[in-house]
Amino acid sequence: xxxxxxxxxxxxxxxxxxxxxxxxxxxxxxxxxxxxxxxxxxxxxxxxxxxxxxxxxxxxxxxxxxxxxxxxxxxxxxxxxxxxxxxxxxxxxxxxxxxxxxxxxxxxxxxxxxxxxxxxxxxxxxxxxxxxxxxxxxxxxxxxxxxxxxxxxxxxxxxxxxxxxxxxxxx
Ligand code: PRP
Numbered sequence: 001x002x003x004x005x006x007x008x009x010x011x012x013x014x015x016x017x018x019x020x021x022x023x024x025x026x027x028x029x030x031x032x033x034x035x036x037x038x039x040x041x042x043x044x045x046x047x048x049x050x051x052x053x054x055x056x057x058x059x060x061x062x063x064x065x066x067x068x069x070x071x072x073x074x075x076x077x078x079x080x081x082x083x084x085x086x087x088x089x090x091x092x093x094x095x096x097x098x099x100x101x102x103x104x105x106x107x108x109x110x111x112x113x114x115x116x117x118x119x120x121x122x123x124x125x126x127x128x129x130x131x132x133x134x135x136x137x138x139x140x141x142x143x144x145x146x147x148x149x150x151x152x153x154x155x156x157x158x159x160x161x162x163x164x165x166x167x168x169x170x171x
Contacts, residue, residue, distance in 0.1 A: 003039070003168050006032045007148065021148050021170070023119050027061060036167060037065045040117070040145055043165045044070075047142055050112040051075055053134060055101065055126050056082070062147055063117035075107045075114070077130050088136050092129035094122075101126070103133045110138030121146045121166060124155030131162065 006026035013020040026032050040062070049070060054063025055077040067074035080089050080100035087102040108114060114134050116127055121144070131141050141162060149155065149166035156164050 001032065001035045003036055007168065021120060023058065023147060036147060037069055039167055040066050041069045044115055044143060044145055047115060048113055049115045049142065051108060051114050052117050053077055053114050053130060054117045055130055058119035059117060062119050066117050075103065077101055077103050077133060088133055090129050090132050093125045101129050101133060103137065105137065108134060108137040108139040112139050113142045114139045115142055116144040119147045121149045121155040122153050124158030128158045
């Protein structure tokens with residue numbers, strides 16, 4: 001399946017000059033959504049994974065079904081102020097803007113092997129910060145997998161030492 005055919009590119013959203021990769025056109029197609037999750041599962045099948053962690057919000061729609069497919073648990077990484085329990089938090093820069101991410105302090109036990117899943121790798125800021133939070137809890141990040149990678153933003157360079165995989169790349 002050519003997954004790129006299911007992604008809609010919207011120019012000048014959310015601001016001029018950004019060509020937004022809209023995954024809702026893939027998500028609404030049940031066969032394409034399932035095939036994408038199956039293909040991501042195939043990319044990581046040789047890894048020993050205890051947990052999947054995914055950043056809000058689009059990381060949930062990729063990470064949670066991938067966790068179910070792999071038979072492991074899912075840990076949400078959320079924007080600050082959303083998680084009810086004790087959290088660790090970190091500031092980060094986005095492709096357009098700034099934000100703060102949080103994870104429940106008891107969501108990962110020391111030594112657990114964590115795969116990060118998200119819809120999109122852009123500048124890598126979200127994932128670099130997610131790695132920081134997971135490692136702060138003693139988790140070991142054993143890879144990061146994405147539906148889409150924007151090669152021209154070189155997010156991979158921010159994730160040195162992490163095994164990065166993606167289904168679709170825009171150069
Ligand atoms: C988007 C996307 C990734 C992140 C990628 O999420 O889903 O998580 O940006 O950008 P980066 O590699 O430059 O950090 P966003 O923060 O827009 O949140 P959303 O999923 O709630 O829309």
